[in-house]
Amino acid sequence: MKKVSVSFTLNGEPVTIEVPTTWNLLKVLRECFELNGAKEGCGVGECGCCTVIVDGDAVNSCIYPIPEIEGRSVLSVEGISGTDGGLHPLQKAFLENNAVQCGFCTSGMIMSAKALLDKNPEPTEDEIRTGISGNFCRCTGYVQIVEAIEMAAKNKEGNF
C-alpha cells in the first residue's frame, strides 16, 4: 500500500497527514479528522453530498485524489461558523427556512451555497439553482433551500 504525506490548510489550520495514496479527500476528512459533515452519497461525484471548498471552489471530495490537496486550502462545513462559535448566516437561514429536513445533503449544499455567495454575493434565483445544481436533495424539493440562500445573501454579516 503506497502512502503519501500531504500538508494543507484545513478550516484555517495547517495540517499534515500520511495516508494511502489512493484515498480521496472525503475519506481523509472523515477518518483522519473526524469531520463527518461531508458525506458519501454516491462515491462517484454524482450527488454533491461530499462537497467541500478547495481554494475557493466547490468540489466533490469523493473523487478528489488526496495527493492533489498538497499546499491547498480546504474549507468544510465545520469551519464556517464564526470564531465566537456563532452560526454562519447560511447555517442560520437553513434552520429558519426549513432548508434542512433529513440533513444528509445539507453539509454539501451549504458549501456549494457558500462557494457561490463568496464569488457572487447577490445571485439571481437561476444563479443559485445553477450553484446547487450538483447537490441532490430528496426531501425539500429545493424551494426552501433556494429561499434560504437568498435570505443568507441579504443578511450577511461582514465577509463570507
Next chain:
Amino acid sequence: MIDYEYKIPADLHEVFTLLKEYGEKATLVAGGTDVMVKIRNTRKAPEVLISLRRLEDLRYIRKNGGYRIGGLTTHRMLELSNLVRTELSALHDAASQVGSVQVRNVATLGGNICNAAPSADTAAPLLVLDATVVLEGPGGRRRVPIAEFFKGTYRTVKEPDEVLIEFDIPEKMGAFGSAYWKHSRRKAMELPLIGIAVSVKLSEANEIEDSRIALTVAAPTPIRAYLAEDFLRGKPFTDQVLKEAGEIASSSECCTLRTSLRCEAWYREDMIKIFVPRMAKLAAERIKSR
C-alpha cells in the same frame, strides 16, 4: 485492492520525463472526473497516475486574431468567460452544462476531449468551430484537426506519451454564430441523449455562406454532418432549407444512431431533425446581435 502511485509534476518537461519512465504503466489525469470515477466503478487502476493539475500555464483563454484555449482550462472557466460566451457560443453552451458546478470546477476541456466519449458535450462545439488540437510529445508538437482527432469510442490519435496542450480556433470562426443543444431529461447532472451543434455564417442577403453541423451520441465518435453542411452552403436561410438539412443530418448517411438503455434510435433521429434547425436559428440570432 486498488493501489497506485500518484505523481504531481510541476511542468510539462517533468510530465514527459515521467511518461518516459513509466510508459504503459501510467495514465494521465487532469480533473479526475473521468479517471477517478472509472477507477471507482471498475475497481481497477493503472500503476501510476500522472497528474496535470499543477500545469497552470496550460489554463488560459486568449484571443489574438484566432482563439487559443489551454488544454487544462476548466469548464467553469469557459462558463464564466464573456469571450467564450459571445464569440464561441456553442462552446459556452456545452461547457456550462457539463455535470455540475463541482465537476466543472475541476474537469478540463482537454480531459473531456481526450476521454473521447461519444457523448462528450464539448466535442460538438469544437467540431463546428474548426478547432485544431495541439499535441506535444517528446518528439515535439503536432497539430490535428478535431475532426481527425477521434479514432473510435474512447479512442483518439493522441499517443500515450503526448499531452493535449491547446485548442486553436481560427480567427474566421469569430464571424460565425454558433449554438449547442444538449438534449437531456434533466437540466443538470446529465449526459446528452443527443448533442447537436451548429455554426453558421450568413451573407447580407441572408444566405448561408458557410455552416458546420456536429453531432454527439450519433456515432461511435463525435461527428460532423458533412452532407447536411454541403446542402446548406449557398442556400437561403429559411425554415424549409433548415428542415431539410436536419433530415439529411439525421439520416444514415450522416450518422449511425443506436438504441441504448438511455434512448431509442428513432427519438435521437427525431431530435436531430428538430434541433439542427433550432440551433441554426439560434446561431444566426447570435451572430446578428453581435
Next chain:
Amino acid sequence: MSEYLYVGKSTPRTIETDKVTGRAVYISDLRRPGMLFGKILYSRYAHAKIKSIDTSKAEKLQGVRAVLTGRDIPEVRVGFLKDQTVLKKDVVRQFRDEVAAVAATSPEIAEEALGLIEVEYEELPAVFDPIEAMKEDAPLVHEIDARGRPVRSNILPLPWKFSAGDIEQGRKDSAYIAKDNVRTTWVNQCCMGTSGCVAEFDMNNNLTLYSQTNVPFLGKQRIVEYLRNIGLKGSRVRVVNPIVGGSFGTKLDTDIYEFIAVQLALRTRKPVKILFTREEEFRALPPRQPAIFEIEQGCDKEGKLTFRKVEAILDNGAYTSWGATTPSVMMMPISSLYRVPNVSFNATCVYTNNIYCQAMRGYGNPQATFAVETSMDSLAEEAGIDPAELRLINCNKPGELTPMRLKITTCPLDRCIKTVQEKINWKEKRGKRNGRGIGMASLIHVAGGARVYKSDGHGIMVKVDQNGNVDVLESGTDQGQGSPTVISQMVAEALGFRPEDVSITLGDTALCLWDAGTHASRHTFMAGNAAIRACDKAKKQILEMAVEHMPEIVEYKLKRKERKDPDFQMPDLDYSLISEPDKLDIKDRYIFPKNQPEHPYFRMEVSEVLTRGLHVGTGESKVVVGEAFYDPPTEMLDREMKGNYSCTYAFGTTAVEVEVDRETGEVKILNLFAAHDVGRAMNPTLVKGQIYGAAYMGVGYGLTEQLQLRNGRVMNPNFRDYKMLTAKDVVPVVPLVIEEPDADGPFGAKGIGEPGLVPTAPAIANAIYDAIGVRITDLPITAEKVLVALKKKAGEQS
C-alpha cells in the same frame, strides 16, 4: 389572533442545529470500538440453483474476520410471508439475492473478499412479467411455501378482494362508462443517506441494533423472534436510531441486511456495520410497488358516479415485503375518493424473478390514485362534463361513511378543488388543446393514524427538571420531516413552557414507550395527542406542587424585601387565589393564578416552583413525570377489507398547468397548485416543506423516474441514469394550506407527510391530455411516450 402561543408558528429548526454544523451522527458516521465492516455478495443470476460456494480464499484474506453463506447459519424464514431466508442456500430467485456475507476490518478488504468467493450456479428458467408468471406453464419462483407445502402457482395467497354494493346494478344505472388501462412502474426512494445499520452483541447475547428503522418497536420484535429462532432465547434487543438520512418508506420492513449484520456481529463478537453503496441502494433496495390496473367507472346523466371497478396485477418480485400489502391502502382511494356507491377491487400479487418491493411514500395510494383520477377525467370526457365539475358533483362530504366504512369527519375537499381551480384560472385556460393544458387530481389519505396492526398506539414520556427544562422520550422516529421541532412546539403549548425548553429523544426502544411506527403520515397526529395527555398529567403534578410550595416562596420573598427595605409594607395577599391546582395555570414558562394572571407576587417562573418542589427531602421528594399511550378509536380492516382504520382523513387537490413541446414530447410544468387539508398547520413552514418535497417527488414519479429492469437486472443503478430531479429542474409549486381544525387531531392537526405526493402524477397526466389531446396512462410520461401518442393520434386522424 391565534389562541395558541407556539403551535401554528413557523418555529425554526434550532433543535436540529447539529445538521447544519456537521455534528449530526448518521449511520455512516457512527463508529463503535472495534467495529468491523460487512459486505454482501449478491446473486449473478435472476433464477438459479446454487451448486457450490467456495469461501476458502476469502477467509484467508488478511483482515477478514468472518465469511458466512446459507450453509453457515440456521435456515430461518423471515419477512411478512416468511418466504425468504437471510442468506440463500440452494436457490437464488432474483439478482439481488444475498448469497454470502463478509465482515472485515475495512470496507475495502470486505469488498475484496467478496471477489474471492467462488459460487457455481446452474441457471434456471426465469419469468419477468407478472402476466406471464400467472400462466400455467410459467416457471415457478417458489416451489414450497413457508410451511413446506408445495406451491403450484406464482400467484400469492393474499386475499385482496373488496366489494361494496352491486357493480352490475351500477353499470345499468350508468349513462356513461369509461374504461382505462393504467400502469405504474418501479421507482426508487432515493434517500440521500443510504441503507445501513450497526449490530453489536454483548457477551450475554444481548443485541444493540443501531438501525435507521421507522418502526423500532416492531423491528425489535422481529429481531427478538429471529434470535429465538436461531437459538438465542433469552436475548434482549435494543434498537436505537441514529440521525436518519431520509426514509420515504424504506425503513418500515426489517431488511435482510439487518439480519445479516446481526449474524456477522454474532459470529465475530464485534460491532459490524453494513452500509449500502449508492449502487447497492439502487440494485438491492426494494423499490415502490409497480401496478397494472384495469379500471372501469360509470356515472349517470347528471354526473353522479354509479360504480367503480378496478382489477390490479402487482409484480411481487421474488419475495414479499410491504409492496404486497399496498392493496390495503389502494382500497382507500378506490372505494372512497369521491362518493361512489358500488365498488369492486381485486388485486392479484404475482411472484416473478424481478426485484421485490416495499413501502414508499403513499404506499399504494399514488398508484391507485393515478388509476382513479385518470379514469375520472376519462369519464368526464365521455359524459361531456368539465372534470372539475364532475369531481365537485361527487365530492366527499363531512359526516359520510364510505363503502369501505371510513368515517369522513373534517373534509374540505370541495374547498381544495375550488381553491386550485381559482388559482390556476381553470375556466379560462382549459380546453384550448394548443399545447398548453390544465388538469387536476385529488386525494384521500389516512391522517389520524392507521390501524395496520392490532395496536395503533403511540407512547410518550415527559419529564421536567428543576430548571424548567423538559425531556421528552418520544417513541416515534425522525426521518427528516421535522418532528423534533413540531413536538417541542406541541409540548411547550400543552405544558405551558417554551419550545427551546424542550429536548426530544426519539427512536430508542430502551428509553421510549411504544409506537406502531412513523409511517402513514401519523407522527404529528399520534405524538401530539399523546403529548397533550402526558403533559396534562405533568402539568397537574406541577400545579399540585405549586399549591404546596408557592405560599412559602412568596413569604420568603416578602421577608427578604422587608429586610432590605424598612419602609416596605407587607401586603395583604389573598392566598385563596393559589389554594387549588384548578386555580392556577402555566403559560410561556410562567405560573400564575387564573383570576389574576399579572399578580405581582403570585406570578413567577415555573422553575422557581420546581426548584422548591422537586427533591424536597426525605419521604417528600417528587419528580414530575407525565406519560401517556394514545391509541385512537379506530378499527382494523375486517375480512371484507372494511373498517375505519384511521381517526381522520386528509384530502387535497393538485392542479397543474403544462406546456408540451409537440416536436420533442417534453412536458414543462408552468404552474402547480397543491391545496392540502391539514386540519391545522402546526408549523406552516414545515408543512410547506412537506408539500414542496412531496410534490417534487410526485413530478419525478409522473415524468422522469423509473428503475429500468431488463430480465430482472437493474440497468440504471446510479444518479446519472436514474432521473431524480435537480435544483435546475424548476417546478413552480405553490402550496395552499387549507385549515379546518380536526376535533380528533392534536390542536386540530392532521397528517401531511404523504398526501403531497399522491395526486401529482395524475394531475400532470390530465393536464397533458388537455394540452394535446392524448391520454398517457403509463408512468413515467417520458418525451418518447408523448411523441408516440401524438404520432398515433395523427395517424388515426389521417
